[in-house]
Amino acid sequence: MIKMPANIDFTSNFTDDPTQSFTPDAEYYFSTDIFEIERRNIFYRNWVYFCHESQVEKPGDYLVGDVVGQSIYVLRGNDGVVRAFFNVCRHRSHQLLSGNGNLKSVIRCPYHSWTYDLEGNLRNAPKCDDVKNFDKESFSISAVSMETVGGFILVNLDANAQSLDEAAPSFRERFLAMAPESTKLHHAKSQEFEINANWKVIVENFLENYHSFYSGPAHAKLSDVIDQSSYQWDISDKIVQFTGKGGAPDKLPYATAGPRTLFGQDEGFNIVFLWPNTAFITLPGANVLLVFLMNPTSSETTHEPLLYFTFDGEIDAQTRSAVDWFNDKLGPEDVELCESVQRGLHSLGCRPGRLMVDPDCSKEWSEHFLHHFNSLNIAAIKG
Ligand code: FES
Ligand SMILES: [Fe+2]
Structure with missing residues (x-):
């Protein structure tokens, strides 16, 4: 969560009472400072749409997408479970995947060929046996919180996110009534x-x-x-x-x-x-x-x-x-x-x-x- 700089106030006429309120000031709709805060406080902390499960139907299917500048992928593991991850290698941050496709057993980083299994665990890093105190288990791909509602996948980039049902209590019920x-x-x-x-x-x-x-x-x-x-x-x-x-x-x-x-x-x-x-x-x-x-x-x-x-x-x-x-x-x-x-x-x-x-x-x-x-x-x- 980042705080709004004290010198920005765009709400002097936007009152709590909707029946007496004016719109926020114009800067609210174009300030780059406010946009940066929105990215972090809104889009990286709330449940947002990602895709439908049928878009990663078979084990190994993956789909890369963008959440306001953050590259994310979902991938169906060999156990049939769909998981979401940040699309970034744990070595020196090369992106791992692009577009969509099917992986047989591993994700291979194109830069120095670190390989990860479909659950995100580091399988191998070339030369790692020669590196002092290298602990493979410390370098799993960073996971993203994910939930499904009626087959649709939503993600939340906040590691401490509330569940979707806590964050938006009637969403699941309303959506399933609309799209059974x-x-x-x-x-x-x-x-x-x-x-x-x-x-x-x-x-x-x-x-x-x-x-x-x-x-x-x-x-x-x-x-x-x-x-x-x-x-x-x-x-x-x-x-x-x-x-x-x-x-x-x-x-x-x-x-x-x-x-x-x-x-x-x-x-x-x-x-x-x-x-x-x-x-x-x-x-x-x-x-x-x-x-x-x-x-x-x-x-x-x-x-x-x-x-x-x-x-x-x-x-x-x-x-x-x-x-x-x-x-x-x-x-x-x-x-x-x-x-x-x-x-x-x-x-x-x-x-x-x-x-x-x-x-x-x-x-x-x-x-x-x-x-x-x-x-x-x-x-x-x-x-
Ligand atoms: S950045 Fe991925 S292996 Fe080096
Ligand atoms: Fe319209």
Whole structure:
């Protein structure tokens, strides 16, 4: 945990009461000092998405990924157990693996050929018998805490992390109710977006519905995707959940066979957002579970992978129509909104704005979700 320097205060107008709060100051969205604190206090200390177990299906399968600048890999051992590790050799820190693949029995470091077994223990280091007091057992690859929920793997880089169930008590239950057979899913496709905006600008845009009514032609159609009379939401510490029935199939802006989800539920529209940056999404009439990640790459850039999971690893025509609408019509409007906000935050005329929150935090347009998100961030940043 690192502490915020005393000379940085960006919350003078952001009050505890969401109904009276202004936004944080502009620096909160572009300061490199704040980004460095966020990396360590938020992304390296909380549970974040990594992959699905089916992506490391067989013994020896591995997958390398990045958690805000930390290279991590998951690997299925010969005992069938999936484990997560920091991707770094214990000799002089060469990275061990890249991409994905299958290992027969050992990981061999490309630099001086130290070899490790699939459980991370050092098997051999060339010439180590000639080195004084060399203790092989002291040089295992550093493990990363890992948990699975419905087949999805989450990691926590903090060696003293609370379990996922302690850290986000209702996440497992909510996710499994939304995606009851998710252990059977397979990764079908990824789309990657590079956005010139701070990750929090993008999460805020994702969490608030206020702009949906006013911001662009595709957004205007969003109200047809969800049966507004059934729309509900719920905040529970690190989780924000939105649910609603699908709109009438003949009104949806994409071709569909009906209002249900991949898992057959009537609540076609379902989002479980896990702070800080992961959303699991089902859509009405689309046979897919989407994982939407907002991964910061710097204080002002965000890598946004959209991952598609289906039962057979294929995307049917109906689902393609739905995801194409979200990606080609709705997505570009959101990217433009976020990038314009990021530019605006640098304006000499930028001042804290008023959060639009109704007195009961009960309206679908209310920005109290955004207040909640920033309260979690600010508490973590301030340590
Ligand atoms: S850095 Fe890996 S063997 Fe030397
Ligand atoms: Fe939007």
